[in-house]
Amino acid sequence: MQKLAIQGGIPLRGEVRISGAKNAALPIMCASLLTADALRLTNLPDLHDVGTMRKLLQQMGVAADAATGEITFRGDKVDNWEAPYDMVKTMRAAILVLGPLVARFGDAKVSLPGGCAIGSRPVDLHIKGLQAMGAEIAIEHGYIHAKAKRLKGARIFFDIVSVTGTENLMMAAALADGVTVLENAAREPEVVDLANCLRAMGARITGDGTDTITITGVEKLHGATHRIMPDRIESGTFLVAAAATGGSITLRETRADILETVLEKLAEAGAQIKVAGDTIHLEMSGRPKAVNVRTAPHPAFPTDMQAQFMALNCIADGSAMVVETIFENRFMHVQELRRLGAQIDVEGNTSVVRGVGHMEGATVMATDLRASACLVIAGLVAQGETVIDRIYHLDRGYEHIESKLSQLGANIRRIK
Numbered sequence: 001m002q003k004l005a006i007q008g009g010i011p012l013r014g015e016v017r018i019s020g021a022k023n024a025a026l027p028i029m030c031a032s033l034l035t036a037d038a039l040r041l042t043n044l045p046d047l048h049d050v051g052t053m054r055k056l057l058q059q060m061g062v063a064a065d066a067a068t069g070e071i072t073f074r075g076d077k078v079d080n081w082e083a084p085y086d087m088v089k090t091m092r093a094a095i096l097v098l099g100p101l102v103a104r105f106g107d108a109k110v111s112l113p114g115g116c117a118i119g120s121r122p123v124d125l126h127i128k129g130l131q132a133m134g135a136e137i138a139i140e141h142g143y144i145h146a147k148a149k150r151l152k153g154a155r156i157f158f159d160i161v162s163v164t165g166t167e168n169l170m171m172a173a174a175l176a177d178g179v180t181v182l183e184n185a186a187r188e189p190e191v192v193d194l195a196n197c198l199r200a201m202g203a204r205i206t207g208d209g210t211d212t213i214t215i216t217g218v219e220k221l222h223g224a225t226h227r228i229m230p231d232r233i234e235s236g237t238f239l240v241a242a243a244a245t246g247g248s249i250t251l252r253e254t255r256a257d258i259l260e261t262v263l264e265k266l267a268e269a270g271a272q273i274k275v276a277g278d279t280i281h282l283e284m285s286g287r288p289k290a291v292n293v294r295t296a297p298h299p300a301f302p303t304d305m306q307a308q309f310m311a312l313n314c315i316a317d318g319s320a321m322v323v324e325t326i327f328e329n330r331f332m333h334v335q336e337l338r339r340l341g342a343q344i345d346v347e348g349n350t351s352v353v354r355g356v357g358h359m360e361g362a363t364v365m366a367t368d369l370r371a372s373a374c375l376v377i378a379g380l381v382a383q384g385e386t387v388i389d390r391i392y393h394l395d396r397g398y399e400h401i402e403s404k405l406s407q408l409g410a411n412i413r414r415i416k
């Protein structure tokens with residue numbers, strides 16, 4: 001199993017290019033199932049999850065021709081409507097094939113994702129939404145089996161805001177008969193990116209980016225070319241790493257408008273931030289100030305940035321409260337941070353972090369994707385060597401992380 005070794009204590013300095021967003025790429029790749037024409041996606045990040053999704057689509061019969069940073073998908077020979085357990089268990093986003101398959105082929109079999117490290121994460125809202133659109137759904141042998149002659153438009157209210165739930169139903173509704181209204185829908189920028197791609201394919205969608213999305217189904221969608229939006233979580237992770245190490249960095253090919261709450265929190269921590277076009281520059285002198293964080297659906301503070309801010313708070317001046325309201329078990333990084341000398345108390349979904357003057361390197365274990373990013377940040381700050389085990393989590397969501405960090409001056413290497 002691969003590990004990362006980091007010699008901490010070096011402020012990050014320099015420029016880094018931000019990759020395409022994982023959480024936009026995965027649903028948009030699934031949109032290729034909605035048409036027999038070619039869907040060309042550019043700015044695709046080179047990530048393990050993107051590779052897994054490509055393989056899953058290929059297993060279904062989608063042709064996927066790759067060039068540097070782009071893949072052209074063609075779904076004219078799809079003959080297998082099943083997403084097997086092996087794929088879904090390594091990547092929950094595989095659930096996103098459900099809506100497109102049942103909408104276009106009237107049949108889909110997708111493994112139930114099961115539990116995952118950060119919580120139980122059910123998919124009941126995806127299922128209820130498709131049922132409201134007329135799909136017949138049976139749960140058999142651990143699989144969701146959905147059938148429908150043609151899905152019908154419906155008014156669907158989400159009890160809980162769900163990002164992939166919104167995306168799955170938006171794709172299904174694009175080919176349904178009539179109008180679908182998604183209420184209490186997710187407002188995440190990745191939902192908007194998917195809607196932009198679907199519109200380019202001929203879908204009729206309004207209201208994306210708000211909590212009410214209206215989709216008027218069409219008979220057929222056609223091919224398109226779409227550029228994947230920049231990754232706001234990768235952007236935020238580099239910015240926090242620079243702030244925590246007292247560095248000065250510039251992100252290229254990103255967007256500040258999708259990072260508002262994160263930039264506000266970094267400014268509160270004492271960072272100087274300048275935005276110009278598609279660049280964000282951050283400079284931090286001295287020790288950051290502790291900042292309270294409470295996660296909630298967009299536009300509030302993203303759960304995918306919670307762990308990274310926890311790492312920042314570990315060495316900050318003062319104490320901070322970190323409240324996680326989206327996932328019930330997303331503090332697994334806490335015990336690893338404690339191994340580096342952090343002082344954190346956890347009670348339910350609330351952590352209280354008391355900033356310490358310095359942390360010391362140790363061996364730690366990554367438990368999930370964003371927890372891994374938090375440990376990398378902590379390792380960059382801690383004195384001496386930090387070795388992070390199980391970094392396959394990191395490779396699922398961060399493109400070439402060690403070369404990007406090395407480019408910024410970090411002393412980091414992969415141990416194979």
Ligand code: UD1
Pocket residue numbers: 022023026092093119120121122123124125126127160161162163164165190303304326327328
């Ligand atoms: C997406 C992101 C993930 C991010 C999360 C929250 C992708 C590929 N992943 O995950 O990085 O952390 O949004 O911003 O985009 N829920 C239910 N029933 C459902 C669906 C969800 O109860 O049918 C609950 C979940 O357990 C969780 C909450 O709703 O407590 C939000 O989850 P959701 O937005 O669906 O997360 P994902 O879409 O899986």
